Amino acid sequence: MTHQLPTLIRRELWEHRALWIAPVAVAACVLTLIAIIGQFNVTNDTSPTFWPQDLEGLGIPRDKRQGVFAIGLWSVTAPLYLTLLFVMWAYATDCLYAERRDRSILFWRSMPVSDAATVIAKLIVVTVIAPLIVWLVSLGATLIAGGIWSLRGWAHLFGLEWNTLTWARVQLVQLLGIIEGTLWYAPIVGYLMLLSVWARRAVSLWALLPPILAGLLELSAFHTHYIFAVIWYRLLWWSAATTGPHAAPASAAHSAAGPLAGFYNVDLWLGLALAAAFVYGAIRIRRYRDDS
Numbered sequence: 001m002t003h004q005l006p007t008l009i010r011r012e013l014w015e016h017r018a019l020w021i022a023p024v025a026v027a028a029c030v031l032t033l034i035a036i037i038g039q040f041n042v043t044n045d046t047s048p049t050f051w052p053q054d055l056e057g058l059g060i061p062r063d064k065r066q067g068v069f070a071i072g073l074w075s076v077t078a079p080l081y082l083t084l085l086f087v088m089w090a091y092a093t094d095c096l097y098a099e100r101r102d103r104s105i106l107f108w109r110s111m112p113v114s115d116a117a118t119v120i121a122k123l124i125v126v127t128v129i130a131p132l133i134v135w136l137v138s139l140g141a142t143l144i145a146g147g148i149w150s151l152r153g154w155a156h157l158f159g160l161e162w163n164t165l166t167w168a169r170v171q172l173v174q175l176l177g178i179i180e181g182t183l184w185y186a187p188i189v190g191y192l193m194l195l196s197v198w199a200r201r202a203v204s205l206w207a208l209l210p211p212i213l214a215g216l217l218e219l220s221a222f223h224t225h226y227i228f229a230v231i232w233y234r235l236l237w238w239s240a241a242t243t244g245p246h247a248a249p250a251s252a253a254h255s256a257a258g259p260l261a262g263f264y265n266v267d268l269w270l271g272l273a274l275a276a277a278f279v280y281g282a283i284r285i286r287r288y289r290d291d292s
Contacts, residue, residue, distance in 0.1 A: 004113055008121035009129065015098075016091055019125070023134045026083045027141040030076055034148050066166045073170045076145045077138040081178075084134040088126055088185070092192035093203040095122045096286060100197075115287045119193070123279055126189055131178045139171055180262045184237045187271040190278030197282045234271070237262075 013019060096119070099105040108118065146167065149160040192207055199206045215227040262268060 004117045005121050005124070008113065008118060009125055012095070012122060012125045013129070016095070016125075019087060019091065019130050020133050020137075022087050023080050023083050023137045026079050027137050030079055031141060031144055031148065034076070034145055035152070066163050069160050069163050070166050070170050072145070072149070072160045073142045073167065076142055077174060080134050080138045080141065081174075084131060087130055087134075088189065089192065089204075091126050091130065092189050093196050093207060095126070096193060096196035096282065097199065097203050116283050119197075119279060119283045119286060123189070123193065126193075127182050127186060131182050135171075135175055135178055138174065142167060142170070180268070181237050183272060184234075184262065184268055186275035187278065188234065190275035190282070194278045194282045194285070197286045233267075 099108065146160075146162045150162055192203075195206050196203050211227065211231055215225065215231070218227050219225055
């Protein structure tokens with residue numbers, strides 16, 4: 001399997017090019033918007049200008065510029081990570097269904113490739129490769145954005161002065177956040193992959209309707225909302241991973257830097273066990289699927 005996985009991963013990147021095209025396109029749009037906004041007149045001539053000419057005019061002291069710069073970096077990368085969520089959803093729901101829809105599974109089954117290797121390769125792509133691509137794209141986007149801010153005079157407007165240490169810290173925190181977020185959403189990814197190999201059509205509809213209908217049935221029958229609460233808890237990664245019912249104690253969460261506190265949450269590791277069960281089910285169903 002170790003020799004097959006690189007080839008299978010390359011196949012996925014070739015067949016699902018949106019994994020890297022989507023974040024690159026979003027980054028290009030964000031950088032274009034930053035470049036356009038940066039065209040405002042910031043000279044010190046006598047003509048009226050849209051922005052104030054110094055940080056003191058905005059009430060931003062110099063010792064706060066690193067925080068302002070960090071906020072600016074996060075604002076550049078936020079659209080990329082939202083894109084990552086949509087890309088992961090689209091890929092997980094389609095990766096095992098598409099090969100049955102276009103009958104390419106018949107070709108791949110003629111090759112000496114096991115069902116386990118195929119499913120695990122797709123799991124690696126959605127949980128490792130896709131987040132890593134987005135992180136690398138965000139890394140390059142923040143570098144370019146910093147250059148645009150410097151060239152367009154934003155350092156004198158909002159305190160967006162380049163600071164290498166702050167930039168490196170933001171990139172490290174975002175990388176740790178991606179790792180934790182991927183682990184937190186692993187059961188959702190496994191659930192979508194299980195439906196992708198099981199459903200005959202409309203995988204996204206199958207992914208959404210059962211939990212919604214179950215929640216509505218519980219609400220109407222028992223006047224409780226435990227199902228919706230569990231779904232909401234799993235969807236809200238940042239707050240749930242750090243402040244959920246099984247999150248780290250206050251002392252441990254305080255000692256862990258940023259997103260590291262979420263690794264203390266037992267629910268993260270229980271979710272990984274559930275994700276493993278979903279992936280195992282996907283392997284078994286793909287092996288004995290009769291409509292392929």
